[in-house]
Amino acid sequence: MDAAADFSLYVRLISGTILGLTIGKLLSGLAKFVQHPAQYRMNILHALWIFFIFVAVSVFWWGEAQTFGSVQWTYPLYLFQIAYCSSYLFMTAVILPDEVSAHDGVETHYDYFISRRRWFFGALIVSHLLDLGNTIIKFGLDDFPITADLLIFNAVLFALLLLAAIVPHKKVQVGVAVTFAALTVLSMLLE
Template identity: 35%
Template sequence: MDMFNYVMVLASVIIGLGVTHLLHGIGGIVQHPKREKLYWVHLLWVAAIFLRAIFWWWFEFRLSSVQVWTFTLFLFVLAYAFLIFLWCALLFPRDLAGYDGFKDYFYSRRRWFFGLLLAGQVIDVADTLLKGMAHFRSLGPSYLVSIVALSVLLVIAMRTRNERFHGALAIFAVVYLLAYPWLVFDTVG
């Protein structure tokens, strides 16, 4: 087993636990739809984070070309996976005791959620650079523009409870994540 596969096994377990957490949360909603008050913005973020988690495997495949793996790189990949797990965990708490449904919970945890998504922006740039300058340049200026623009939106999301803003941002996130892989990456592998 080469080092890339070795590292990705553990990272995949971490991501898999996050995806499992999201699917378990959705399963609970399907099984008991009236138990908790649902919130459409929260559900869109569940979809966005699900997409981000599963696309992570595709995006990380470029690390298979790394010739020398260091302990720092190993920790970096695991930290990225752990961050994605945290996004998943924040969307579905163990219980909603003390909250008036998912809407109340979502807004009470928005600083954590969007703060961790903002950290993901920084890690994504570092991850892209680790894949080589040729890869970084291949993404074009739109990559950096999107990172900066999304980072600004995430900072605003941390500070505001404006439902229209949060709804628009959640819709944008899902559309962006559905379009981005096909616009930027070769879909063949």
């Protein structure tokens, strides 16, 4: 095996480990809702964001499998890849804490999420920016379709994330979560 293939395999292993931890955290977090239904009550907001993260990770991981070999790996790209994968793990850890009641007297996962929403949406904004960077890295700037439609689409996404970070109202929160879950399903179907 040559050095480039060794680097690619190594980066795949590190990426897979981080993304595997993300899936494991999602599944163990979901299991708490089944194991302790009186203490952990599922709500639509959590269900949508858990679904979103699960599908987003699976779409990302699938895309990575198809493009890993096309990258000339360097240490900065390696760090970039770790940061991108870690953004999913961070979002998962924020949305599914080990213990809700230990956080500022909140009693439900919904209350906890609303109190920490800026962290979650900040991480989601960073993850989306990293996704744009990842697309440029994998396909090159020449093949990255910078069009007015793409700019408007991303501006709307960022505006929705900023709105959700600022406004705690349930209808806004659920509306943004539904939008992102639907867009992720659409991206999965288009893969």
